[in-house]
Amino acid sequence: MRGALGCLVLLVCAAAPARQRAAKPAPAEVRPGLPAGQNTLYPGNREPLLPLPLVKLPVGAVRPEGWLGEQLRRMAQGFTGRLPELSQYCRREGNAWLDPQGHGRFGWEELPYWLKGYINLGYVLGDSRIIGESRQWVEAVLRSQRGDGYFGPAANLVGEHTLGRLEALDLWPNMVMIYVLRTHYEATGDERVLPFLLRYFRWFHSQPLDQLLPASWQKFRGGDNLDHIYWLYSRTGEKWLLDAARVNHERTADWAGGIASWHGVNFGQCFREPGQYYQQTRDVRYLQASERNYETMMRLYGNGPGGGFAADENARPGFRGPRQGTETCTWVELMFSHEMLLGITGDAKWAERTEEIAFNSLPASMTADLRGLHYLTAPNQPQLDRQNKAPAIDNSGDMYSYNPYGYRCCQHNAAMGWPYYAERQWMATGGNGLAAVFYSANTVQARVGSGEQVKIRETTGYPFGDAVKMTVETKKPVRFPLVLRIPSWAKKPRATVNGRELAVPAGAPWLTIERAWAQGDTVELSLPAEIEVRRWPQQKNAASVHYGPLAFSLRIAERWQAWGGEGDWRQYEVFPATPWNFALDPDGPLEIQRAGSVPPQPFTWNAAPLWIRARGRRVPEWRLEPNGLPGEIQTSPVKTDRPAEDIELIPMGAARLRITMFPVAGGETRWEPNTPIVLASHATHEDPPDREGFRFGGARGTKAWIEYRYPWPKTVRRAEPVWGEGNAPQSWRVLVESGGAWKPWDGAPAETQAVRLEVEMAPRRSVELKKWSVE
Numbered sequence: 001m002r003g004a005l006g007c008l009v010l011l012v013c014a015a016a017p018a019r020q021r022a023a024k025p026a027p028a029e030v031r032p033g034l035p036a037g038q039n040t041l042y043p044g045n046r047e048p049l050l051p052l053p054l055v056k057l058p059v060g061a062v063r064p065e066g067w068l069g070e071q072l073r074r075m076a077q078g079f080t081g082r083l084p085e086l087s088q089y090c091r092r093e094g095n096a097w098l099d100p101q102g103h104g105r106f107g108w109e110e111l112p113y114w115l116k117g118y119i120n121l122g123y124v125l126g127d128s129r130i131i132g133e134s135r136q137w138v139e140a141v142l143r144s145q146r147g148d149g150y151f152g153p154a155a156n157l158v159g160e161h162t163l164g165r166l167e168a169l170d171l172w173p174n175m176v177m178i179y180v181l182r183t184h185y186e187a188t189g190d191e192r193v194l195p196f197l198l199r200y201f202r203w204f205h206s207q208p209l210d211q212l213l214p215a216s217w218q219k220f221r222g223g224d225n226l227d228h229i230y231w232l233y234s235r236t237g238e239k240w241l242l243d244a245a246r247v248n249h250e251r252t253a254d255w256a257g258g259i260a261s262w263h264g265v266n267f268g269q270c271f272r273e274p275g276q277y278y279q280q281t282r283d284v285r286y287l288q289a290s291e292r293n294y295e296t297m298m299r300l301y302g303n304g305p306g307g308g309f310a311a312d313e314n315a316r317p318g319f320r321g322p323r324q325g326t327e328t329c330t331w332v333e334l335m336f337s338h339e340m341l342l343g344i345t346g347d348a349k350w351a352e353r354t355e356e357i358a359f360n361s362l363p364a365s366m367t368a369d370l371r372g373l374h375y376l377t378a379p380n381q382p383q384l385d386r387q388n389k390a391p392a393i394d395n396s397g398d399m400y401s402y403n404p405y406g407y408r409c410c411q412h413n414a415a416m417g418w419p420y421y422a423e424r425q426w427m428a429t430g431g432n433g434l435a436a437v438f439y440s441a442n443t444v445q446a447r448v449g450s451g452e453q454v455k456i457r458e459t460t461g462y463p464f465g466d467a468v469k470m471t472v473e474t475k476k477p478v479r480f481p482l483v484l485r486i487p488s489w490a491k492k493p494r495a496t497v498n499g500r501e502l503a504v505p506a507g508a509p510w511l512t513i514e515r516a517w518a519q520g521d522t523v524e525l526s527l528p529a530e531i532e533v534r535r536w537p538q539q540k541n542a543a544s545v546h547y548g549p550l551a552f553s554l555r556i557a558e559r560w561q562a563w564g565g566e567g568d569w570r571q572y573e574v575f576p577a578t579p580w581n582f583a584l585d586p587d588g589p590l591e592i593q594r595a596g597s598v599p600p601q602p603f604t605w606n607a608a609p610l611w612i613r614a615r616g617r618r619v620p621e622w623r624l625e626p627n628g629l630p631g632e633i634q635t636s637p638v639k640t641d642r643p644a645e646d647i648e649l650i651p652m653g654a655a656r657l658r659i660t661m662f663p664v665a666g667g668e669t670r671w672e673p674n675t676p677i678v679l680a681s682h683a684t685h686e687d688p689p690d691r692e693g694f695r696f697g698g699a700r701g702t703k704a705w706i707e708y709r710y711p712w713p714k715t716v717r718r719a720e721p722v723w724g725e726g727n728a729p730q731s732w733r734v735l736v737e738s739g740g741a742w743k744p745w746d747g748a749p750a751e752t753q754a755v756r757l758e759v760e761m762a763p764r765r766s767v768e769l770k771k772w773s774v775e
């Protein structure tokens with residue numbers, strides 16, 4: 001139905017002759033860009049901080065419906081909404097977060113991670129059970145403040161946490177908990193919150209410098225504290241908070257100087273920190289530092305659809321293919337960072353980056369009933385089994401199966417993903433207007449103009465449909481700017497007000513319509529998408545297929561196999577019931593197909609409302625390795641003798657099993673089934689180890705090595721290095737792994753799964769390996 005509506009809008013617009021439109025201009029002022037100035041109805045930034053072009057509305061202002069509302073309702077019934085049944089960290093007995101003196105167990109990040117999303121889920125849904133339960137934790141936290149201003153568990157004063165002991169003050173858990181207090185304040189206006197936070201930050205500001213953020217997560221994630229300080233300053237005007245902000249920036253890891261941590265979550269959460277500090281310095285170089293951090297990470301590790309980067313705990317040199325995953329914590333932290341930068345800059349690219357994760361990767365990180373999650377989600381993940389995949393994946397152990405009980409940090413932190421996104425469907429703008437930042441079926445109720453309340457009902461199947469309709473409800477006509485975001489992929493957007501077409505300037509990411517809005521006024525927007533095939537030179541020329549903000553994956557039938565749990569809380573491995581090892585046939589069709597309507601849960605492999613008809617050819621040599629991972633992708637085009645078959649591609653977020661980065665069929669190069677992972681002693685992010693050339697570093701006389709580690713045993717018969725001219729080592733030798741130990745290779749055929757080339761560095765020159773073919 002949504003699709004049909006989109007067509008209808010398109011037809012009406014196309015039928016209106018240009019001359020007639022010119023003769024009857026719409027009674028509205030239409031211009032590209034966001035309205036200037038700062039909103040005066042909702043608190044943005046106080047001087048001298050830069051004004052915010054987009055200000056978050058209070059939690060509860062947006063009521064999501066449609067598929068987004070359904071995700072939230074399923075969350076309420078799923079692991080997030082019932083986490084105390086599943087997680088020891090959320091149980092009340094003996095919990096340090098409930099104790100007025102902060103004594104007890106489980107006082108670190110887990111409980112605040114959960115509440116940081118759970119309380120918002122309650123207010124977004126208007127769910128009194130969740131609001132009531134959150135309130136009990138909030139009250140306990142407010143009661144826990146000491147005379148000097150510190151609050152929360154005593155164990156954090158000495159850094160005793162789930163993963164070890166810091167022997168130093170650990171402010172990280174409180175950074176998370178303050179988000180909970182902010183939401184509580186937003187929703188209730190509780191007068192205790194601002195004085196509580198002022199006392200806390202006065203205590204923070206009195207600590208010796210060397211004791212603030214000395215190490216651990218707090219050092220790499222100090223941007224959260226900075227966000228709190230600016231929020232508090234903008235509400236209280238206490239000038240010393242700007243000094244506290246400067247101290248916080250100086251004590252946070254140096255994200256302005258580059259990527260301060262290659263840990264996936266640290267990056268996802270704090271690459272934004274200089275961009276936040278830019279609000280205070282007004283020096284654009286800080287904002288540019290955040291953009292550079294993001295672009296560097298994406299250039300090195302983010303070559304693929306889904307909005308993430310290869311960091312299956314840490315980003316590692318040489319591990320950047322489409323089978324490397326992104327942690328569920330990273331998905332939600334990246335989304336929140338993008339949403340924050342969107343508010344600071346008004347730059348719509350951050351909205352598109354948020355959507356890329358929200359539509360493609362976030363849904364697939366959890367089961368469709370939101371009763372289980374996994375740790376890692378990757379572009380190519382055709383099987384979700386429990387077995388260990390290290391060292392091909394950074395973390396060892398079960399990282400893939402869906403589990404309501406496991407993945408400690410993600411299990412709690414995932415709570416903020418959908419609620420934070422849902423709250424920002426609409427944001428307040430300069431000129432006291434409203435911007436439709438993300439599109440979904442929803443109702444927003446907010447103040448505009450000189451403070452009048454309006455309601456806007458939005459109906460759409462976006463991103464599965466291309467039409468958006470908004471209806472204004474207001475007691476009397478009120479003048480305010482209503483802003484539409486035009487995604488960059490929508491090359492021919494059309495917009496109407498009460499049926500009259502507006503002139504939409506080409507390439508403008510924001511369209512502001514300023515007029516006196518009256519009861520029943522409608523805005524209709526059509527955002528037609530086109531199928532696009534992207535090629536990825538950095539990923540051996542693989543191809544991915546896109547339609548608007550959606551990436552598409554092969555439709556693979558899923559066989560779910562419970563391995564534990566009971567009742568509502570089952571743990572599942574998921575196995576492919578149909579073949580997955582297809583190369584795209586470049587001569588095949590690519591045609592979009594639509595179901596009649598968008599189901600409440602569109603993110604399932606067998607009920608996705610959109611799919612693409614395509615043709616593929618199987619590559620029999622591309623198979624699962626013994627560790628359950630698909631073989632590393634190889635250079636396209638790839639030769640296959642198999643016939644072309646009809647295949648279907650479904651939205652990536654609907655594909656719990658997926659191939660999203662496809663080889664392309666053709667050419668004469670066969671797939672090499674036993675492809676090794678490559679490790680090296682002196683690899684760097686910019687110069688990862690590669691079979692097609694690698695430069696060794698290190699001082700004269702030191703040893704360096706490069707290693708091939710094969711999925712299956714291999715008989716080594718030849719292992720001849722080719723050195724760059726004038727860049728040979730002092731000496732070199734080949735070692736083979738046998739029984740877990742390295743032994744020098746004597747040149748006779750040897751069966752092994754790992755082979756190493758060890759070099760002794762030469763004086764005054766680097767060593768360049770042009771190629772090392774092992775046969």
Ligand SMILES: [Zn+2]
Binds near residue numbers: 407410411
């Ligand atoms: Zn996590």
